[in-house]
Amino acid sequence: xxxxxxxxxxxxxxxxxxxxxxxxxxxxxxxxxxxxxxxxxxxxxxxxxxxxxxxxxxxxxxxxxxxxxxxxxxxxxxxxxxxxxxxxxxxxxxxxxxxxxxxxxxxxxxxxxxxxxxxxxxxxxxxxxxxxxxxxxxxxxxxxxxxxxxxxxxxxxxxxxxxxxxxxxxxxxxxxxxxxxxxxxxxxxxxxxxxxxxxxxxxxxxxxxxxxxxxxxxxxxxxxxxxxxxxxxxxxxxxxxxxxxxxxxxxxxxxxxxxxxxxxxxxxxxxxxxxxxxxxxxxxxxxxxxxxxxxxxxxxxxxxxxxxxxxxxxxxxxxxxxxxxxxxxxxxxxxxxxxxxxxxxxxxxxxxxxxxxxxxxxxxxxxxxxxxxxxxxxxxxxxxxxxxxxxxxxxxxxxxxxxxxxxxxxxxxxxxxxxxxxxxxxxxxxxxxxxxxxxxxxxxxxxxxxxxxxxxxxxxxxxxxxxxxxxxxxxxxxxxxxxxxxxxxxxxxxxxxxxxxxxxxxxxxxxxxxxxxxxxxxxxxxxxxxxxxxxxxxxxxxxxxxxxxxxxxxxxxxxxxxxxxxxxxxxxxxxxxxxxxxxxxxxxxxxxxxxxxxxxxxxxxxxxxxxxxxxxxxxxxxxxxxxxxxxxxxxxxxxxxxxxxxxxxxxxxxxxxxxxxxxxxxxxxxxxxx
Ligand code: GCU
Numbered sequence: 001x002x003x004x005x006x007x008x009x010x011x012x013x014x015x016x017x018x019x020x021x022x023x024x025x026x027x028x029x030x031x032x033x034x035x036x037x038x039x040x041x042x043x044x045x046x047x048x049x050x051x052x053x054x055x056x057x058x059x060x061x062x063x064x065x066x067x068x069x070x071x072x073x074x075x076x077x078x079x080x081x082x083x084x085x086x087x088x089x090x091x092x093x094x095x096x097x098x099x100x101x102x103x104x105x106x107x108x109x110x111x112x113x114x115x116x117x118x119x120x121x122x123x124x125x126x127x128x129x130x131x132x133x134x135x136x137x138x139x140x141x142x143x144x145x146x147x148x149x150x151x152x153x154x155x156x157x158x159x160x161x162x163x164x165x166x167x168x169x170x171x172x173x174x175x176x177x178x179x180x181x182x183x184x185x186x187x188x189x190x191x192x193x194x195x196x197x198x199x200x201x202x203x204x205x206x207x208x209x210x211x212x213x214x215x216x217x218x219x220x221x222x223x224x225x226x227x228x229x230x231x232x233x234x235x236x237x238x239x240x241x242x243x244x245x246x247x248x249x250x251x252x253x254x255x256x257x258x259x260x261x262x263x264x265x266x267x268x269x270x271x272x273x274x275x276x277x278x279x280x281x282x283x284x285x286x287x288x289x290x291x292x293x294x295x296x297x298x299x300x301x302x303x304x305x306x307x308x309x310x311x312x313x314x315x316x317x318x319x320x321x322x323x324x325x326x327x328x329x330x331x332x333x334x335x336x337x338x339x340x341x342x343x344x345x346x347x348x349x350x351x352x353x354x355x356x357x358x359x360x361x362x363x364x365x366x367x368x369x370x371x372x373x374x375x376x377x378x379x380x381x382x383x384x385x386x387x388x389x390x391x392x393x394x395x396x397x398x399x400x401x402x403x404x405x406x407x408x409x410x411x412x413x414x415x416x417x418x419x420x421x422x423x424x425x426x427x428x429x430x431x432x433x434x435x436x437x438x439x440x441x442x443x444x445x446x447x448x449x450x451x452x453x454x455x456x457x458x459x460x461x462x463x464x465x466x467x468x469x470x471x472x473x474x475x476x477x478x479x480x481x482x483x484x485x486x487x488x489x490x491x492x493x494x495x496x497x498x499x500x501x502x503x504x505x506x507x508x509x510x511x512x513x514x515x516x517x518x519x520x521x522x523x524x525x526x527x528x529x530x531x532x533x534x535x536x537x538x539x540x541x542x543x544x545x546x547x548x549x550x551x552x553x554x555x556x557x558x559x560x561x562x563x564x565x566x567x568x569x570x571x572x573x574x575x576x577x578x579x580x581x582x583x584x585x586x587x588x589x590x591x592x593x594x595x596x597x598x599x600x601x602x603x604x605x606x607x608x609x610x611x612x613x614x615x616x617x618x619x620x621x622x623x624x625x626x627x628x629x630x631x632x633x634x635x636x637x638x639x640x641x642x643x644x645x646x647x648x649x650x651x652x653x654x655x656x657x658x659x660x661x662x663x664x665x666x667x668x669x670x671x672x673x674x
Pocket of ligand 1: 201
């Protein structure tokens with residue numbers, strides 16, 4: 001049975017014999033010319049993959065006709081190809097048909113070892129997905145492609161639904177779990193080149209020598225795979241560890257403490273990546289405790305990291321309940337005035353939407369508002385508000401919706417993707433961050449199909465132009481089945497999950513009506529918490545007239561934080577795209593929507609459609625029984641049954657609750673709660 005451990009690197013034998021035979025003809029031998037740890041990793045991968053895919057061993061031998069040759073363009077034999085890779089980013093690579101020492105060859109070449117390894121993984125993916133072994137030239141669109149693990153030192157994972165943390169802090173550095181290498185392989189195969197090991201709600205202890213030894217051990221495993229290690233920095237560490245009276249970023253002793261600490265970290269990990277920092281949000285300490293700004297805080301760390309080439313990823317996820325302000329406006333209020341004040345090795349890390357990883361949010365207004373600052377988008381692969389690892393939710397369409405959204409920062413055609421890949425405002429420090437959905441579950445992500453989110457995130461961080469459909473295709477072929485009809489069925493399921501979930505959880509722009517604190521299941525009735533922005537009633541504002549949060553100029557004017565053409569799109573109740581209707585407007589129950597139905601009826605139908613769509617997913621999944629592995633099939637079948645029951649729970653709970661306000665009957669076709 002397939003336990004999911006091998007992810008998309010299963011290297012199952014290619015089923016199509018003609019395709020396999022054609023690959024075999026082109027691969028009479030192979031050789032990795034480079035030497036060193038990364039070349040060894042490439043060699044190990046080819047040794048594992050080729051016999052798996054082709055069912056026979058391909059000799060490792062140079063100088064045969066129709067060979068595969070792998071190396072960097074510094075090698076004399078590959079130097080003639082240098083011109084072809086010179087224009088690419090350092091991690092870019094080419095796959096090309098050429099003659100080497102007079103032999104017909106396919107060459108995988110990069111200017112760097114890491115790029116060479118990426119080329120090998122790309123080549124293997126071509127084989128895994130049955131593509132012709134044609135010419136490729138690939139270069140990442142962003143630089144820092146990074147996972148954020150919200151992992152605590154006791155191995156619990158904040159919002160993690162796939163077991164405990166992968167990092168066995170207790171046994172590190174003595175025991176190096178082979179799984180760390182498999183983690184690195186998986187990441188390298190999709191171009192992820194950084195990992196923040198610890199929770200944003202940080203524990204300063206990880207900065208002490210005892211833990212730095214352990215971090216170093218992980219960094220040593222990851223390094224050959226081109227992956228840098230980063231940590232979260234607790235802003236009050238100078239007090240907690242250094243016994244200083246303050247953590248004021250302008251205090252000399254504090255600055256000296258961080259400089260020493262950072263120097264110390266680099267003695268353990270010479271290529272340490274830097275820090276992610278959550279400050280002055282949800283009770284975390286930060287520069288504002290001392291009357292300083294986020295820029296003061298970030299720059300203090302950035303200055304100390306700069307000599308070592310480290311960076312700071314300073315999170316914009318800040319809000320303060322003392323301020324009577326729409327929470328979705330607060331990050332912009334805090335950060336927009338600081339544009340241009342951050343040092344060049346600082347990135348401001350911005351969640352995809354202005355609230356908190358909802359099934360649907362508009363893009364964050366900071367994208368397009370800080371042209372002089374490197375912005376790092378943060379997506380959440382772990383499904384905090386998306387049914388945890390019980391519900392199937394393929395997130396690539398959600399990522400894409402944000403990346404494709406037009407900010408109009410420099411007129412029409414200024415999508416978020418071009419803000420974050422640096423092309424819009426000429427930034428060279430660029431990236432994409434994803435809060436990992438990985439734990440020590442045997443299948444890594446809890447739900448057997450949730451690996452697709454890790455996969456799609458990495459691939460999109462490399463190239464945001466890839467489509468959710470093609471990424472689903474790749475992942476399914478490599479992971480579940482090669483048969484085109486099966487791939488098509490599962491792809492259709494995956495692509496439907498996003499809208500399905502929106503419908504049964506938060507249709508028409510509703511948001512944050514999940515269970516309090518754990519964020520699982522419906523709870524639109526939550527009120528009377530110590531802070532309004534932790535209640536549900538604050539967000540949906542249902543009353544006898546209608547429902548929704550007025551964020552137009554008549555309301556909180558969160559809409560005013562966007563560029564005028566975006567405002568124009570959403571401002572008018574009649575024109576506002578309906579997926580965002582109740583995000584931006586308080587709408588009368590009898591308001592007529594584009595379908596011709598009233599808002600109340602449409603809301604009811606949306607919930608019903610969400611439930612029906614899960615039933616459709618169940619039916620689809622049945623059709624691939626005996627095609628995909630039995631264990632995987634049974635597991636997903638059970639989880640889809642949970643999802644179905646819970647979709648119905650969402651529908652019933654929300655409709656019964658909202659009906660108290662609407663005082664209208666459920667329309668025909670909507671199942672009455674029993
Ligand atoms: C959400 C989440 C927290 C997390 C926070 C963050 O609010 O519920 O658990 O710490 O986001 O992103 O910092």
